[in-house]
Amino acid sequence: MSEEQNEQKKLVELMRDMPIAMMTTFGLEGPHSFPMARQEVEPSAELWFITAQDTRHVRELGTDPRVSLTFSSRDSWVAMTGRAELVRDQAKLKELWNTFAEAWLPGGPDNPDAVLIRVDVERAEYWDTPGGKISSLISFAKTKLTGDTFDADHGTVRP
Template identity: 30%
Template sequence: MSTENLNNQEAIEKVKEMVDKIDISMMCSFTSESDYPHAVPMSRQEVDDGGNIWFLFSSESETYRNLQKNNKVSLLYAHVGDYNFLSVNGTAVISQDQERIDKYWNKMIEAWFEKGKKDSRIRVLKVTPTDAYYWDNKSNKLVTLMKIVASAVSGQQLDIGREGELNL
C-alpha cells in the first residue's frame, strides 16, 4: 500500500468522494461520564465545497446531549466490500437552520420525525473536519485478493491501494 497525503482541495475532494460512496458513518461523540465514545450510525446529507459534512438528527438523542458538553466528533466510514476506509475527526456545530432542513428533507428523515419538517426536535449538524486519514483500495475486493495472492506467490510487491493524511 502506497502513501499519498493530500492537501487542501485535493483532500476535500477525496473526503467528498469517499463519504458520498460510503454514506453511513459511525459517529462518535464523547462525554466526561465515560471512558468510551458513544457511537451511532449516521447518514450524511452533504459534503459541501469546504469539506464540511452535514447531518440531520434529533435533539432527543444521546449524541445531541453529548455535543452540548463536548463538540468534538469522530466519523468512521467503512466500505468493506471495496476495502475503502475513512476516519475523520472534527468539531460540531448544531443549528435549527430551516433552509438546510428543507434542503435535506427526504423520506428516510421523515421516518424519524413524524411531525414533518417543522418538528421542533430536528437539528442540523455541521461537522468541520480538523484531520482525516484514508485507506483507499484501487480496485474491488476480488482484484485486491488476486493481487495479494500474486504478490505472495511471486514475491513481488504489488500496489494494492493507497493511504494517507487528508489535510483540509
C-alpha cells in the same frame, strides 16, 4: 494539481458511495458511537446530519464538541475528526430534508424535535483498494506469496 488537491479529490470520489457514518462522541460517560446519515452529497470541510434533539449524542456534544466519523464501503474506508455543533436553522433543515430523515423523525422538517448537527472536519484520512474486490484478492494473494504488504491507496487531508 497539488498532492493535497489530488487527495481532496480522491476523498470526494470515495465518499460518493458512503452516505452512512459511525459518529463517535466523547461525552462524560466516555466514547459513544452510533450510525448517522450524511446529508450533503459533496463532502467538504463541513458535513451535515439531521437528528432528534432529545438524544444522548446531542447531550454529549453539549459537554464536548469533538467527534470522530468513520465511513466505509466494500473496498474503501474514510476516518475523519472534527468539531460538531447543534444548529437550529429551519431553512437549512428544509433544504436537507429527505425521506430517510422522515423515517426517523416523522412530521417532516417542522417536527420540533428535528435539529441539525454540523461537523467542521479538521482532518480526514482514507484507505482505498483500487480495482475493487478482484484487485483486493490479487493483492492479498501477492502478499501471502511474496511477503510484501497489502497494496492500498492511503492519503490524509486537512481541509
